[in-house]
Amino acid sequence: MVDLLDALRAALPAEAVLTDPDLLSGHSRDEADLCAAGLPAVVVRPRTTEQVAAVVKIAAEHRVPLVPQGARTGLAGAANAVDGAVVLSTVAMDRILEVDPVNRIAVLQPGVVNAALAAEVAKHGLRYPPDPGSWESSMIGGNVATNAGGMCCVKYGVTTEYVFGLEVVLASGEVLRTGRRTAKGVAGYDLTRLFVGSEGTLGVITEITVGLRPAAGESLTLVALFPSTAAAGDAVAAISAQGLSPSLLELLDQTHLIALEAYQPMGLRTEAKALLLAASDTGSQAAADLERIAALCEEAGADEVYAATDSIEAAQLLQARRLAHPAMEKYAAEMFPQGNGGLIIDDVAVPRSALAALLDGVEKIAAENGVAIGVVGHAGDGNMHPNIVVDRADPASVADSQRAFDDIVELALALGGTCTGEHGVGLLKRRWLAREIGPVSLRVQQAIKAALDPEGLLNPGKVL
Amino acid sequence: MVDLLDALRAALPAEAVLTDPDLLSGHSRDEADLCAAGLPAVVVRPRTTEQVAAVVKIAAEHRVPLVPQGARTGLAGAANAVDGAVVLSTVAMDRILEVDPVNRIAVLQPGVVNAALAAEVAKHGLRYPPDPGSWESSMIGGNVATNAGGMCCVKYGVTTEYVFGLEVVLASGEVLRTGRRTAKGVAGYDLTRLFVGSEGTLGVITEITVGLRPAAGESLTLVALFPSTAAAGDAVAAISAQGLSPSLLELLDQTHLIALEAYQPMGLRTEAKALLLAASDTGSQAAADLERIAALCEEAGADEVYAATDSIEAAQLLQARRLAHPAMEKYAAEMFPQGNGGLIIDDVAVPRSALAALLDGVEKIAAENGVAIGVVGHAGDGNMHPNIVVDRADPASVADSQRAFDDIVELALALGGTCTGEHGVGLLKRRWLAREIGPVSLRVQQAIKAALDPEGLLNPGKVL
Numbered sequence: 001m002v003d004l005l006d007a008l009r010a011a012l013p014a015e016a017v018l019t020d021p022d023l024l025s026g027h028s029r030d031e032a033d034l035c036a037a038g039l040p041a042v043v044v045r046p047r048t049t050e051q052v053a054a055v056v057k058i059a060a061e062h063r064v065p066l067v068p069q070g071a072r073t074g075l076a077g078a079a080n081a082v083d084g085a086v087v088l089s090t091v092a093m094d095r096i097l098e099v100d101p102v103n104r105i106a107v108l109q110p111g112v113v114n115a116a117l118a119a120e121v122a123k124h125g126l127r128y129p130p131d132p133g134s135w136e137s138s139m140i141g142g143n144v145a146t147n148a149g150g151m152c153c154v155k156y157g158v159t160t161e162y163v164f165g166l167e168v169v170l171a172s173g174e175v176l177r178t179g180r181r182t183a184k185g186v187a188g189y190d191l192t193r194l195f196v197g198s199e200g201t202l203g204v205i206t207e208i209t210v211g212l213r214p215a216a217g218e219s220l221t222l223v224a225l226f227p228s229t230a231a232a233g234d235a236v237a238a239i240s241a242q243g244l245s246p247s248l249l250e251l252l253d254q255t256h257l258i259a260l261e262a263y264q265p266m267g268l269r270t271e272a273k274a275l276l277l278a279a280s281d282t283g284s285q286a287a288a289d290l291e292r293i294a295a296l297c298e299e300a301g302a303d304e305v306y307a308a309t310d311s312i313e314a315a316q317l318l319q320a321r322r323l324a325h326p327a328m329e330k331y332a333a334e335m336f337p338q339g340n341g342g343l344i345i346d347d348v349a350v351p352r353s354a355l356a357a358l359l360d361g362v363e364k365i366a367a368e369n370g371v372a373i374g375v376v377g378h379a380g381d382g383n384m385h386p387n388i389v390v391d392r393a394d395p396a397s398v399a400d401s402q403r404a405f406d407d408i409v410e411l412a413l414a415l416g417g418t419c420t421g422e423h424g425v426g427l428l429k430r431r432w433l434a435r436e437i438g439p440v441s442l443r444v445q446q447a448i449k450a451a452l453d454p455e456g457l458l459n460p461g462k463v464l
Numbered sequence: 465m466v467d468l469l470d471a472l473r474a475a476l477p478a479e480a481v482l483t484d485p486d487l488l489s490g491h492s493r494d495e496a497d498l499c500a501a502g503l504p505a506v507v508v509r510p511r512t513t514e515q516v517a518a519v520v521k522i523a524a525e526h527r528v529p530l531v532p533q534g535a536r537t538g539l540a541g542a543a544n545a546v547d548g549a550v551v552l553s554t555v556a557m558d559r560i561l562e563v564d565p566v567n568r569i570a571v572l573q574p575g576v577v578n579a580a581l582a583a584e585v586a587k588h589g590l591r592y593p594p595d596p597g598s599w600e601s602s603m604i605g606g607n608v609a610t611n612a613g614g615m616c617c618v619k620y621g622v623t624t625e626y627v628f629g630l631e632v633v634l635a636s637g638e639v640l641r642t643g644r645r646t647a648k649g650v651a652g653y654d655l656t657r658l659f660v661g662s663e664g665t666l667g668v669i670t671e672i673t674v675g676l677r678p679a680a681g682e683s684l685t686l687v688a689l690f691p692s693t694a695a696a697g698d699a700v701a702a703i704s705a706q707g708l709s710p711s712l713l714e715l716l717d718q719t720h721l722i723a724l725e726a727y728q729p730m731g732l733r734t735e736a737k738a739l740l741l742a743a744s745d746t747g748s749q750a751a752a753d754l755e756r757i758a759a760l761c762e763e764a765g766a767d768e769v770y771a772a773t774d775s776i777e778a779a780q781l782l783q784a785r786r787l788a789h790p791a792m793e794k795y796a797a798e799m800f801p802q803g804n805g806g807l808i809i810d811d812v813a814v815p816r817s818a819l820a821a822l823l824d825g826v827e828k829i830a831a832e833n834g835v836a837i838g839v840v841g842h843a844g845d846g847n848m849h850p851n852i853v854v855d856r857a858d859p860a861s862v863a864d865s866q867r868a869f870d871d872i873v874e875l876a877l878a879l880g881g882t883c884t885g886e887h888g889v890g891l892l893k894r895r896w897l898a899r900e901i902g903p904v905s906l907r908v909q910q911a912i913k914a915a916l917d918p919e920g921l922l923n924p925g926k927v928l
Contacts, residue, residue, distance in 0.1 A: 175904065182814060182882055182885065186613075186889070188927065189661065194658055197650050284749055349648050351646055381646070418646050423650070425650070437652055441640055451908075
């Protein structure tokens, strides 16, 4: 058998086969913490479906694991390499193949950056709603592979709602087409949604047909400050119970407010225990919607509620929410000597009615484990990201953080929630997945994996 | 081995095991035409998941096929019995187990009638959007098994968008739980959506967790009359291209207008070649939306556009649309002696941009095959139901109709469409499914079926 590298070099252009040691180690992991990662034997950057199929076949012939990677912005280790693997990077598959405004669809390669798609479809008065935090760098292929969420999902749903069809290279190297270009269609099993969120374990996505929506109208935005995180949680439950559908409903806790003010002073009131950011994009009804949301926040105990005076202030508030993560990372880094502080990012979702209980519980977990935890997230979906501050240089701190992380997931499950609202399972939540879904579901998922990838070479060790 | 009937009688209450010959033949088929049907050996009506599991295990032990049935309102033969099968009817599993207004979910057994769910959640100011034509009698279990559509889907999406989680009895008799109760969740493969639309071939759905929405505001409605069906198709494409999102966008052709006026005179102008019914439920913006839709209809060539003067007239128009099917059935019956006239109902979806071409093509197909075809459907989704009039007593007429049916599906595929927009594959579209999805997808679907039902006893012969 020809050597793996020779075979890849024969099948791909020279610049598509990378073996430089720095590049290899640079492709060993995504942005997840606490996850193992290996060193790939080679990184390939195909441009076409045919090249992807060739790579998958070569890896199969050599019985070498194949790990698909997009922008490596994932937070669960799903894109981490295993030792000796072929890493298939989709960065060079970055073409938007079609935008069809009448049928409101776009067809694209997986390496298209989310923000690039947003910009392109905006030219046609259209919008691709899913907006993960990483949207300026993450790629649609990775968004699809992880079924990414984001801030607009509270009203517009997550990635899977927008995937009409896929082209996938299977473990066999065969090219599968799923789904449709029509608004509706029920021909056969919904393979599209099976691949969405499968984190590279069932095939390599090489083309995506997404549904688009008309661009949203301008939205109105308000901020509410609360004397406790639980009061903010109560406000979210009340907003939902009253039948309101805000286009944004985000929470930042005091730790994040302090981190944000330190990172980029905006005059946020850091003595508040929690901030809710809400928006409505219902046009002429938005002002009335926000008035009702404001009243419900006050009833839930908000100290202060104020509306953004104009779209500039609204954009600033949204930007503050988007900066919460880098601000918190800087805050954590500076909490320990030599900048060794870091964040362990958790991701759980609970029924909205349990949001207050989750937030209360996270406070207790922080105290019990002697760690600082800042909470931020998509309150309207019950999807929270508790960020645990850790001193990476101190094994005791790492152990405390890991314990707090597990306690949070345990609590979310006890509240009827899930171990991952939007980041995915990858390596980080594998153990928890088995616990959440139970042995019957695990066996069914394993049977599907075995049916599609009998040799187990596609992204081995992830999810299941 | 104990006799099949003895085993079922030992496992279920006496009234849940039916062997009366009239009842058996009454459970042999759904409402599809052109489909084979067999005579079941027994019909069971379990009330609980445990009873369903017992039935599935008994059928497996006796190697007898098991066919799940809901209200048998399906239009693709997916619920048709095979000779000697156990028919598992879900009619007695009719409990709404929970309505949770804060989390906007309901949990129900599969035998709950769509309209009963709608009425129950309305008490909480909530709404379950999917509204298939059969909503007053069809059951949510069947809606889920076929991924049913309806009129509101143009804005609100089809059944699968509203299914958060399922309980399913697998071919092994094991009970699987899929999905979640939270607004978001990405823990593992999306088994929920794999079972939605799988038409009883992968398991028996015993419990469904659905997502709900706030009740829609009152909608405004307009009617536009066109001198050709293609002009109506052009109007639909223009409405989509202009970024409008009507809450209803339905088409009736002249044949249906004539049938409706004969069935229940409403003063519809039967000289029009096509009628579009459009609505907007965007509250204070609805009037402006309808004005734009009216203008686009006029630009596309509408002779006449008029708005419903009030909610009563709007409801009457909606009711006329809902009566289109029974009216057309009566019209067809009376076209031939002894009431032998019938309808062969087709169901295709094309990209909206191809709607005019589809409508033109159906006219040609009718002429070429010497049959009458009335077209009605969800124009905003490109999902049309060409209804072919047939003289059931005349083999030549049946053959002509069958040819026209095939020509329509062929045309829809050639236009980039699908062989079924919402009715499903069942027996009726099996051959077309293989053609539409191709050999690779068919093999993947068969591999999944084999992984979940290795003995092939669940609803054999359907879909794949």
